[in-house]
Amino acid sequence: MGRWEPNARGRLARAALVLSAEKGYDATTVAEIAAAAGVTERTFYRYFADKADAIFPDNTGLLVRLSAVVTDAVDAGHNPLDAALTAVQELAMYASQEPERTRLNAQVIPAVPALAGRELLRQRQIADAVSQALSHSGVPALDAQLAAETALGVWRVAVAEWARDAQKGALTDVVASTADAARSQTSRVRLRSPTTSSDVAEARPAGQ
Amino acid sequence: MGRWEPNARGRLARAALVLSAEKGYDATTVAEIAAAAGVTERTFYRYFADKADAIFPDNTGLLVRLSAVVTDAVDAGHNPLDAALTAVQELAMYASQEPERTRLNAQVIPAVPALAGRELLRQRQIADAVSQALSHSGVPALDAQLAAETALGVWRVAVAEWARDAQKGALTDVVASTADAARSQTSRVRLRSPTTSSDVAEARPAGQ
DNA sequence: GTGAGTGATGTCAGAGTCTGACATCACTGA
DNA sequence: TCAGTGATGTCAGACTCTGACATCACTCAC
Known part of the structure; x- marks a missing residue:
């Protein structure tokens, strides 16, 4: 010693x-x-x-890991939103390694503007990392940004719900169901594959 | 005196x-x-x-004004994204009233993490106001959030570009052209009106 | 006009944040 | 054994922010 x-x-x-x-x-x-x-x-x-x-967890390595997860998901044929959502699931797994700390974070940070601002800065780094990983995998820049922002929205909603209600179960589960809800809603307004409709004549193949 | x-x-x-x-x-x-x-x-x-x-401009009245603009745009028949973009145009007009101040803001804030975080907090308030105005006008919650986030992305890109290059002209013009670019890109992946394609069978009418 | 507010500002003291400079001392390796 | 090395302590000080009280031109009854 x-x-x-x-x-x-x-x-x-x-x-x-x-x-x-x-x-x-x-x-x-x-x-x-x-x-x-x-x-x-x-x-x-x-x-x-x-x-x-x-107050904030050490992010060393996290962004790199998220980028890798997103790249793998795109390579595996997932569409941009699903790929971005795998990053959020990874985020949930990271957080789940220290559930008590995550719970306290979710309790302390939103109550203090200075900390909330810093958390948004951190989330922006994550969104940028996810967006860039998508771009590097061939997803058009704007689609990549949209997917990253949407995925981050899922994260915010899921964490808030999980922190509010201890009955909700594991964070990874809450994230999964929130992601499902987002997917089912966006599928109504966002194309998943090319069609012959003149309205969507310029749509690119989903896996591109 | x-x-x-x-x-x-x-x-x-x-x-x-x-x-x-x-x-x-x-x-x-x-x-x-x-x-x-x-x-x-x-x-x-x-x-x-x-x-x-x-360092930050006084936002008193701004959020109320943005909500009104969005509501008017929806009532006038614009789709959610266009309605949200009218709020961004309004934001640009506000900022254009004090161009020098806006220019200095864009120079000072990104350079200081504490200020950048605070700016993100402010942007989140704006996004929430726009999103809620859309919701109250009948736009489904997730569509409203997506439109608000997308519009805010336009704002971020436009301000950064305007601040970087003094040749770009008035902020309102930069915002307008950035918005056009966003519209033309999102039109490729987002439905504007219902079709008969089975892929989009659940799509709701755009004006709803 | 005069005296009691009123309101914006000044003065002072102090707690708390953050930093630079230097001291201490167990541990390590030649 | 003795000169580093590195984590920590000590000290001083600049800066942020707040509470309490003082000042004083101005205003409004009376």
Whole structure:
């Protein structure tokens, strides 16, 4: 064993989230978080750029993973929306690895504008990654953006529902059923395959 | 004339934006902004909740106006996307009333994550307002969301392009041509009217 | 006209965020 | 054994934001 307890970063992140859930993010000081983790305030800032940083999960590798999942889905013949939705399922699996943390995140973040804004920034990174992965797989840029935005909408709705109602079951299940609902609704207004109708004469093959 | 120069709020907002554009938002202190406006730091916080607040335009009335515009467009027979795009045009007209301010905003905000997050929060409010206006006009919820998100995407692209290239002309024109591009692209993948194709048998009438 | 509000601003103190500079000290490897 | 190394502590200070109280031109009864 070293000179200090290991995993100071993990203890700080956990303390930040638990204290923020208990008494509110704004009412929780960095000094308190540091004390709860058994370090000084200065050490907190060696692990996190700012207070908000301790609330958000580390995204290292996530975007790369999502891109890979989307690319695989397109290669497997899925249409853009379905491919984008596989990324959301992957996101759900990531979150499910730490359900308690995800639950606290969903409780703390929407209540604080500064954190909500940061979450939107994170979601935008995800949407951009998914959109670019689709584009690189041959999906036209606008279709790619639309699919990514739609998939992200599914994510927002699913997480909100899951966080609101503990009875809903696993996050991955809520995401799956939300995705199904989105698919069945968009299928009514979006083409799935080329037809002979003059209205859709320019439509491209779905798998392209 | 009163005891103090009138329009302290306006002077503060302008000083905040100009100084942030000159030397960077983070490097600009509230004390400097206040001094440039001829008031004290304390007075700054009587007009703005925080430093970032001075950078963003006042949205009072905007959301109401956008909702009205969207409702009118639907009543006039436009499809959901076109109706949502009228809101974006309205947004462009609002911004065009203060082109210099809009230009500085587009320069300062994306460069600072905290401001970018806040801008996304503002855009989400706009998207929600547009989406709800569409819903209240009879557009199915998911279609309404899709139209609102798409329209907002047009806004983001148009503003970025306008800010990047001063040659592009008026913001309203850039928005108009971007909207046209979006329309022509989405028309290829989205139904505009019912057909007899079995693929679209469930499609609802466009004006509903 | 005069005195009691009123409202925008100033002054002051202090908590909290974040950063730079330097000190400490268990551990590691030559 | 002794000079790094690296994670942490200590200290000072700039900056953000807030509460409490003071100031003072202006206004409105009386």
